[in-house]
Amino acid sequence: MKKVLAVILALCMVCAMGTVAFAATIEGPVTPATGDTLVKTVAELPTDPNVPGGDEDWTVTIPAELTVPWDNENDSSVEDIYTLDATLAAVSTVTVTVAPYGTNALTMTDKAGAELKASIGGDESIAQTGTGTVEGSISAMITAAAFNAATVGEYTGTITFTAVYTNTL
Known part of the structure; x- marks a missing residue:
């Protein structure tokens, strides 16, 4: 029985070695391909609150959209915070x-390419040094005259x- 198993195993090994002969051969011009590699660094980050480093983080929260109601008689605006x-x-x-x-700073367009000007106001910038939270207001305003001149x-x-x-290091 051992001899039969040895012969079967030997045949299996011969069959497995034969598959290398069927490997594909690349012929003709080969188009070069490119790719990107991300290179990163790893370091011990400082934890001292007076040294910039690993313990710093910040989150900016902004409104997803500002929807100005259409009004042909009065200037129309909307305000939100960031x-x-x-x-x-x-x-x-x-x-x-x-x-x-600023005034008429934002040019809005419709699907046909028609334009409508909006003034953007509120806080142009906010800043935080150290730890804390600060809010700024953002508003969009469109004049009644601009609405009257535009296609609804x-x-x-x-x-x-x-x-x-x-x-400031």
Whole structure:
């Protein structure tokens, strides 16, 4: 029985070795491919509250949308808040700015490409140094004259909130 099993195992090994002979051969020009590799660093981060480092974090909360009611008789506006909640070193600051900002600063468009101007007001920027929470107001206002000059429809535009981290080391 041992001899029969030995012969069967030997045949299995011979069959397994034969599959290498059927491997594909690459012929002709090969198109080079590129990819990206993420390179990261790992370090012991400081925990001293007066040194910028690993224990710092911040969260900026912004409104998802500002919907201005259509009104051909009166100027129409909407207001909301945005917040910055920060846990930073005493020498670190996060500043959040709003763009565009000012009178008729935002050009909104509808699906056909028609334009409607909106004024963006409130707090153009907020900042937090160290640990704390700060709120800023953001408003969008459209004049009755602008509404009267536009075709009734849904107009959209984008307001950008930019967070910048700095430290004074």
